[in-house]
Amino acid sequence: AQTVTQSQPEMSVQEAETVTLSCTYDTSENNYYLFWYKQPPSRQMILVIRQEAYKQQNATENRFSVNFQKAAKSFSLKISDSQLGDTAMYFCAFTRPTGNFNKFYFGSGTKLNVKP
Amino acid sequence: DGGITQSPKYLFRKEGQNVTLSCEQNLNHDAMYWYRQDPGQGLRLIYYSQIVNDFQKGDIAEGYSVSREKKESFPLTVTSAQKNPTAFYLCASRRQGSTGTDTQYFGPGTRLTVL
Numbered sequence: 001a002q003t004v005t006q007s008q009p010e011m012s013v014q015e016a017e018t019v020t021l022s023c024t025y026d027t028s029e030n031n032y033y034l035f036w037y038k039q040p041p042s043r044q045m046i047l048v049i050r051q052e053a054y055k056q057q058n059a060t061e062n063r064f065s066v067n068f069q070k071a072a073k074s075f076s077l078k079i080s081d082s083q084l085g086d087t088a089m090y091f092c093a094f095t096r097p098t099g100n101f102n103k104f105y106f107g108s109g110t111k112l113n114v115k116p
Numbered sequence: 117d118g119g120i121t122q123s124p125k126y127l128f129r130k131e132g133q134n135v136t137l138s139c140e141q142n143l144n145h146d147a148m149y150w151y152r153q154d155p156g157q158g159l160r161l162i163y164y165s166q167i168v169n170d171f172q173k174g175d176i177a178e179g180y181s182v183s184r185e186k187k188e189s190f191p192l193t194v195t196s197a198q199k200n201p202t203a204f205y206l207c208a209s210r211r212q213g214s215t216g217t218d219t220q221y222f223g224p225g226t227r228l229t230v231l
Contacts, residue, residue: 033218043153043204045222091158097218103174104149104208104220108158 002027004094006107013082014115020067021077021110023092029053032096034068034075039109040088048090051075079112087114119143120223122207127228129194129201137192137226139207147210148190149220152176152203159206165190194228202230 003026013019025034036048051059051068058066063083067076079086089109096102120141129135141148147166151159161174165184179198184190194201207223 035219037222042224043227044224045206045208047219047221050219093220095218095220103161103164104210106159 002029002094002096002105004092004105004107006090006092006110008110009108010111010113012113012115013079015082015084017082018078018080019082019112021079021090021092021112023075023077023107025073025075025092025094025105027073027094027096029096032094034066035093035095035104036064036066036075036077037091037093037106038086038088039091040085045091049077082114084114084116086112088112120207120209120221122205122223122226124226125224127226129228129230131230132196134193134195135228137194137205137207137228139190139192139223140188141190141207141209141223142188143209143211143221144187145209145211145221146187148184149208149210150174150180150182150190150192151206151208153206153225154203162192162205201228203228 005024032053034051038046038048049059049061049064063080065078091109092107094105123138149164150162160176162180163182165171171182171184181193205226208220210220
């Protein structure tokens with residue numbers, strides 16, 4: 001069974017600072033996808049970044065980057081130059097490639113507060 | 117614009133009533149999902165559909181029903197058998213296909229409150 005664990009229920013960071021959100025997962029698969037989703041107060045789930053397990057290079061999207069450690073089954077999200085608009089719940093998610101239907105597995109979320 | 121729409125945004129239901137939440141997508145995605153989110157919690161899978169006229173129960177399907185008569189539409193009915201339906205409901209669809217494209221996209225959600 002696949003599980004996704006986010007061990008930090010809540011975090012705070014000062015505006016313009018850098019923060020790292022942690023995520024670990026458990027799977028016996030070799031090929032899979034990992035995601036970070038952002039859920040602001042509007043509650044719309046927004047894709048932040050995705051990583052394919054077969055790629056060794058860490059994904060980057062502007063101020064957002066990941067540290068993917070496949071052997072350790074770790075997938076942390078780094079937010080650089082934090083902005084007030086980054087205040088949100090962040091969910092880590094895992095899925096296997098399609099072929100047969102595969103569910104998305106979500107962590108319990110980390111609430112990030114960016115302080116002015 | 118391409119995307120996923122959910123309606124209504126807010127829905128109020130009296131106890132004993134069935135209500136249907138709408139989910140429509142024009143992304144040409146095959147797979148669609150319904151999730152429930154309770155305050156301060158993560159997402160729990162209610163139902164999912166891989167293709168038209170086929171759907172499967174998720175982790176918390178009791179008290180819910182779905183249909184998938186069209187690729188674009190995946191409505192969720194919350195029945196009177198659902199004992200605690202007050203929650204935020206999210207619909208999603210999944211882009212599938214060639215390697216590197218698997219991604220799930222979400223609608224804006226419907227907040228259901230039982231009076």
